[in-house]
Amino acid sequence: MPEFNLNDSLNLLSKFTPRRMWNAGKVLSSYFVSKWTGKPVQWGYPISISFEPTTSCNLRCPECPSGLRAFTRPTGMLQQDFFRKTIDEIYKELLYLIFYFQGEPFLNPGFLEMVKYAHAKGIYTATSTNAHYLTEENARKTVESGLDRLIISIDGTTQDVYTQYRVGGNLDKVIQGAKNIVKWKKELNSKTPFVFFQFLVVKPNEHQIEDIKKLAKEIGVDEVRFKTAQVYDYEEGNRLIPTIDKYSRYRKNDDGTYTIKNKMGNNCWRLWHSPVITWDGLVVPCCFDKDAQHKLGDLKQESLKELWHNDKYIQFRTQIQKGRANIDICANCSEGTKVWG
DSSP states (O other): OOOOOHHHHHHHHTTOOHHHHHHHHHHHHHHHHHHHHSSOOOOSOOSEEEEOSBSOOSOOOTTOHHHHTOOSSOOOBOOHHHHHHHHHHHTTTOOEEEEOSSSOGGGSTTHHHHHHHHHHTTOEEEEEEOSTTOOHHHHHHHHHHTOOEEEEEOOOSSHHHHHHHSTTOOHHHHHHHHHHHHHHHHHTTOOOSEEEEEEEEOTTTGGGHHHHHHHHHHHTOSEEEEEEOOOSSOTTOOTTSOSSGGGOSEEEOTTSOEEEOOOOOSOOTHHHHOOEEOTTSEEESSTTOTTOOSOOEETTTSOHHHHTTSHHHHHHHHHHHHHGGGSGGGTTOSSTTOSOO
16 A cells, blocks of 8 residues: 555545445454454455556566566466456455556556546556656556556666666656656646656665655656565575665675565465456465465456455465465565555
8 A cells, every 4th residue: 555645645535435444444454353363354355456467578677577587477468358347346345456566567558548447436546667658648648547656667867777677778768758747747737646756776776866866856756765675586695685774675694694674473464455466367465476376366267356255365364374484475575564554
């Protein structure tokens, strides 16, 4: 769920209906009852979902399966009819929709039409992009679609630093794309989307933290947010782990090895409020399951409401409560225990 910004938060609150508030209350209370009793209880339906527009991507980021072309699952595009069928089933309870999992959303030719559809249902919509496809036309269509939040991943303020992580990227295109969005928001007198630069702090770019703040101010985006990087091979060190402790998920030990800072409790808010749906309808626990190894259901075979309370979901929630650190996708996670964070 989103971090606090007054205008953005007021926009989100405007999406609440009595039915959505009632559902959110049921989900929240069931999560805390589950924590207190040690038994998985689920009384509501998802408050938010992540829907994957595509697994395709134009970049080759080193810690991303899309970028590495390393998926074991098929690559494809989310189809509008399938998307609409799922939204029609859940929109009365659903508050928040993230159009992102893996890949670059704007590569899906029907992406903005899906945003429009969700917007028409009164759902808060968000996406994350590398901004290479935010041309004048796409920027205008993005603002017109009703998209509520646009995350622009920009991990450097000079081309050489930017491509240390965003391999194959063009920083000038990213900056121009951001400018196009800001321009069309003004042209169309629109308060949305709320636009922020997301700066993934890694060792090659950590010296540009202040520079990205200045660049954002010059362009006119709403905010800059800094994200810690997940790396897969961290135990013996990794060239991407930043030296600034505040922005690192990992702690260097006396023997030179690294461990994860986060002390994981045996609970996970995401398992109670927000599933991830792949482009072809598989439902997985969260965004850390990039290869859909923990398939909890298939929307081609059953509805989301049925699936949300099925035996596989109950079993996974039970497993989380018994030992979260023993689940592979949870072992490198720093976010799952946060509520509304």
